[in-house]
Amino acid sequence: MQITDATTAPATDDVVIADGETLPWERDLLTLFVQNQIRVVLALPFFAALFALMTLQWTPWQQSLAWFASALGCQIIQYVLCRLYLRAQPxxxxxxxxxxxxSASEFLAAACWSTPLxxxxxxxxxLQHVYIVASLIAMVAARIMISANFMPIIIAGTGLMTFALALRCLTETGYLYAGLGALAIGCQIFFVLVARKLQETARDMLIFKAQKEELVTKLMAERDRSEIARAEALREKLRAEEASKAKSQFLATMSHELRTPLNAILGFSEIIGREMFGRHExxxxxxxxxxxxxxGSYLLSLVNDILDLTRIEAGRRDLNAEPxxxxxxxxxxxxxVSFKLTEKSQTLDFDIPANLPKVMADRRAVRQIWINLLSNAAKFSPNGGRIGVRVRQRDSGEISVSVIDNGPGMPEEEIATAMEAFSRGSLAVKKAVDGAGLGLPIVKGLITMHGGSFVLRSKPGLGxxxxxxxxxxxVMSGPRAGVVSEPAAATPSQRKLIAITG
Structure with missing residues (x-):
């Protein structure tokens, strides 16, 4: 899994810069890593702060504070270096x-994260040892997601952390520490194999896109080319589209595989939390x-969002339509979402006309759309804010559902960016609002699969x-709606028949 899509970076097999010098595709992969590092500049310090806060239960606050300060310093160093790299265009x-x-900055950060061991x-x-090991394994997974485009940086960072984990477990006795050490090594091997496949996919995408762009440029400069050149351009375009589809399918598969170790972490932590093997002293x-x-739940939800988005892009998300x-x-x-609303003392009002027709849609997809929209509204609305849901049937027969909040809003120029995967508005970045920027793209993809549309309107200060x-x-209008509304038409077979005949 990689945070920045390969198609958003300078996609060239040999990139030509101002002075006529060419750079290989490795530079583009390194640029992807730098962009990923900048995008998560606030997420990793938050995780470090949470980890340091938990260690206060058994560690003097001076030690925890010193470690957090060093982790924050390493993050600042990496951020400054990444900014300098983008500005320098080496x-x-x-x-x-x-x-x-x-690589040295990644090694320094890994060394800092290894010191808690x-x-x-x-x-x-x-149990606190298990917490430290689990947190570092989660950090290894996060660093691999960020650095998945470039293998030398992965080895420089996560390799040191895994080695430190294994070394620490070897110094302890008992099956617990042997298992933890084996788990750390196994996860490292698995993550490196996944990252290697992702790097190969990103490299192929860069090469294919470079070939397509080269052909398109030649066609624009020489419009009188023969039909053979036109056919060749079409073939290259199809190859690039197939490569993009293969990338989405591969990401969906790998995201699914990443859930296996995460589910194990969630299962064991739940067993410990519920005291199923005895009460904790x-x-x-x-x-x-x-x-x-x-x-682990937060990381799993991120993986699930990426899995949903890649399935939509790859056309592998099936719809089970019903009234x-x-x-x-x-x-x-x-x-x-009532818990989130109660936390911030927010009010949710529904404005839904009576006798509104039913719609033929996938229940799970519709539920996911409402959850994403209402969660976003609750996230950005202030304490004590009001969130409104307005449903209307238009003269054209369409049914529109609007979620309106009184949050800070966003500039019009950021609306298009907010609809892209892994993109977040300036306010979300400035205030460190949690999220990976996948909610709105998923909503847009799901409603598009229904043949509908998604419109986002916002103005600063107006919500x-x-x-x-x-x-x-x-929309189940006319006689079909009457049949569906009858109690006798409640069986799944009847609803499928109505959907087909409609």
Whole structure:
């Protein structure tokens, strides 16, 4: 899994820069790593702060604070180096030098993250040791996601952390530490293999895109070329599209495989948190297990979002259409997001006309659309804010569902960016609002699969209005709606028949 899509970087097999010098595709992969590093500049310090806060349960605050300060310093160094790299646009002769500098910064960060195994270890219990190891394995997974485009940087960073984990476990006795050491090594091998495949995919994408762009440029400069050149351009375009589809399919498969170790972490942490093998003598142990479970759940939700998005892009997301009452689906989701609303004392109001026709849609997809939109509205609305949901049937027969919040809004020029995967508005970055920028692209992809559309309107200081529009072809109007509304038409076979005949 990689955070930045290969198609967004300078995609060239040999990139020509201002002075006429050419750079190989390795430079583009290194640029992808730098862009990924900048995009997560706020996420990693947050994780470090959470880890340091938890260690206060058994470690003097001076040690925890010193470690957090060093981790933050390493992150700042990496961020500054990445900014300098993008500003410098290094030449071919400087590529090796910059690769060494960035690898050294990754090695320094890995060394900092390895120090808790020795600095914060001695006063900890067995369960706290498990917490430290699990947190570092999660950090290894995060660093591989960020550095998946370039293997030397992966080895420089995660290799050191895994070696430190294995070394620490070897110094302890018991099957628990032997298992933890084996788990760390196994996860490292698995993650490196996945990263290697991702790097090969990104490299192929860069080469294919470079070939396509080269042909398109030649066609624009020489429009009187023969039909043979036109046919060749078409073949190269098809190859590039097939490569893009193969990338999406590969990412979907790899995201699915990444869930296996995450589910194991979640399962064991839940067992510990529920005290299924006996009550903990120290109450804090239960909190540690819950922290592990929450961190793993967040990472799993990110993987699931990427899996959903790649399935939509690859056309592998199937729709199981059935007649749905829009009001009922919204009420169902209201209960799901009620906890978030209560936390910030927010109010959710529904404006839904009576006797609204049903829509033929996939229940799971519609539920996911409402959850993403309402969660976004709750996330950006202030404490005590109001969120409104307005449903209307247009004269054209379409049904529109609008989620309106009174949050800070966003500039119009950022709306198009917000609809792209892994893109976040300036406000979300400035205020460190959690999220990976996948919610709105997933909403757009799901409603597009229904033949509908998604419109986002926002102005700074006036809030945001997100509107999902179901096409008239999916609205159960006329005699068909009457049949569906009858109790006798409630069986799955009857609903499928109605959907087919409609």
């Amino acid at each position: 030449k071919k002769s400087q590529f090796t030098e910059w690769l060494g500098i960035l 020795f600095l914060l270890w001695n006063n900890a219990s067995d 120290v109450a804090a142990y239960k909190n540690y297990a819950n922290d592990i479970h929450d961190s 749905l009452v829009v009001a009922e689906t919204l009420e169902d989701v209201r209960n799901f 945001t209005e997100a509107t999902v529009i179901f096409p008239a072809a999916r």
